[in-house]
């Protein structure tokens with residue numbers, strides 16, 4: 001099965017984080033090579049190097065273990081939330097289970113709500129979309145604030161990501177009053193108590 005563009009770009013991102021392992025004068029050349037690889041070339045490369053679990057670890061396991069640098073915006077016992085490096089919109093984030101699971105567990109609701117709420121309060125998008133993805137068999141959620149002018153995913157600069165991360169992390173310190181306008185997340189219906 002050919003890899004998707006999404007997977008290819010994630011794999012490229014991961015490979016680019018490994019540049020520090022190369023001599024400084026070779027890095028830009030290697031980065032250019034990585035960036036110019038087609039999906040097919042990436043796939044061949046992954047297979048040839050037996051990297052389906054890059055170095056024994058998938059990209060997202062590696063991010064969750066802090067082995068691959070990322071822009072973290074929230075974390076709990078089982079999940080880490082980071083900024084997407086190629087965002088569709090301002091605040092586009094990923095919720096990654098720390099375990100290599102192929103399905104997102106129910107327990108992801110809390111951190112998903114926390115992150116959505118922060119993005120809603122900080123950036124006031126029209127709505128927040130939540131999609132489940134599976135990349136290299138690691139299930140994750142993407143949280144995309146929708147402002148109505150989204151066109152395509154675009155690589156964010158380090159400066160953009162850093163300032164965005166700061167802004168979102170700052171939101172934590174602000175006491176957010178309960179607002180009636182909650183991000184659109186499925187509510188668990190509360191059943192009335194049963195009369196025996």
Ligand SMILES: [Zn+2]
Nearest residue numbers: 058061100138
């Ligand atoms: Zn994984």
